Amino acid sequence: MYTEKREAPPESSALPGLAGVVGGGRMGAGIAHALLLAGSAVTLVERDEQAAAGARDRVARAVADSARRGLVTNTDEILTRLATVTSPAELRDVGLVIEAVPEDLELKLVTLRAVEEAIAPETVIASNTSSISLDTLAEALARPERLLGLHFFNPVPASKLVEVVIATVSAPDLQKHAVAWVEALGKTAVVVRNAPGFASSRLGVLLGLEAIRMVESGVASPADIDAAMTLGYGHPTGPLRLTDLVGLDVRLGIARYLESELGPRFSPPDLLVRLVEQGHLGRKTGKGFYDWSE
Template sequence: MVRTLSDIDSIGVVGAGTMGSGIAQVAAQAGYEVTMRDIQEEFVQNGFDTIEGSLDRFVGKDKMSDEEAEATLGRITGTTDLADLTDCDIVVEAAVEDMDIKQDIFADLDETLPEDVVLATNTSTLSITTIASVTEREAQIVGLHFMNPVPVMKGVEVVVGEKTDDDVTALAHELAEDLGKETWESDDKPGFVTNRILMPWLNEGIRAFDEGVATKEDIDKGMKLGTNVPMGPLELADHIGLDICLDASETLHEELGDRYKPAYLLKRKVDAGDLGKKTGKGFYEY
């Protein structure tokens, strides 16, 4: 029997990077007890540092009190031991976007956790069905694709695998909404809704800059003023991380063909180690 939202008191998060720490933060803000796990203590501590910085910004903007920030942080426990997730009611995986790594994690979670625990993946492009195939609980695996930065962005994409149970899909929507998010639903097709449409847009903006159509500033300004988006393609790519954009584009290129071929300049930037905001330099300097 699938657990319902009223059964969920504690949430496990696998991965303490940008996405994992963000998911842990919003879950703790919503009142859930959170266990955040990564493979090294250093990574776990980096996750806590990210959360503290985010909470400090909320306090500084009067969106949260000092007491609320302290209480949020107090609901999060860090660990490097997967077995510490045993008492969690649902677990969200937010590891790197690599199928082999995700399948290894899900196989371990499937073996370690009680059989009625729902497992969700934050993947942005990889098949939910393929990730689930290494487990004995394929019906209880669903995509919960949070947008970056998780504490700020309101959207969560719920992705339904081939064998995902309808009640699990409903739980995914309800949980995301309880975390203060709004949801939409996608079938388990390459890129889902968001990245299927977003990646060609980002790549075309990069190509336009590389081919001298306009300066990067004017490309971004034109798209912001012309289409009413908050960020232009080059600024947004920097914000997401150019390595993440490249990985997503390469996955979609393999699955869907040449219209998703990564821009040459995107590859060159990643090879140079200029990954955007997180490294201090991408198309812009930070």
């Protein structure tokens, strides 16, 4: 576990000099990478030392990839600003914490409570949830007004968008600060009010579910459906390939949540349920709607 004491770098942007990320999977590592490249020092919290080491490796690979693409040259200096730890107590000095644990309501509630117990009263908490109501998450906090949503998109380094979600209870000045933070990361902010699925997941999941139903009923192959959207509508990635990248299990979980909140138009197709039960979750398992084994 990397625990070297770091000082906050000089404030050169709207971003806090010290930031925290809780959850070091693909999304959390990507968020940490973005913060590091923008100049912040980052404390990345994982559940145990093995997971923390894996998270550090993911961030280091992302930084190395940025160097190969000529985006940075000071890789060693960047990584000295990263600490991977196993306790939220290490977040006591940060100005912003971004929660990036898996899309499970109970896990997020437990995580947010632990974060709030560790941080300073003025620290802002952002959730990277892609669909769960921010008002529901805010119920876990003693000071819910400091919570908002910062929904990053996968893969974080390549994506230019961050969805800023304002809860009913969010402090009035959080929107201004959040938009400035997103811009300091070199990304574009879209601001939405709290609603199930927000804007991006609500539209994206609906398109993805209909594409899966088309595969299920034999309308066309996954590749041809995706080509129809990339070539015909200019989407950068087709809905089925994107489902593989996001993870079929993640998409299924979001669909079930949106079905419970918004009705049967978000009911997951049997094909999606069956593939998840079989362990075919997309790129991370080597197979989904496409073969990723190579």
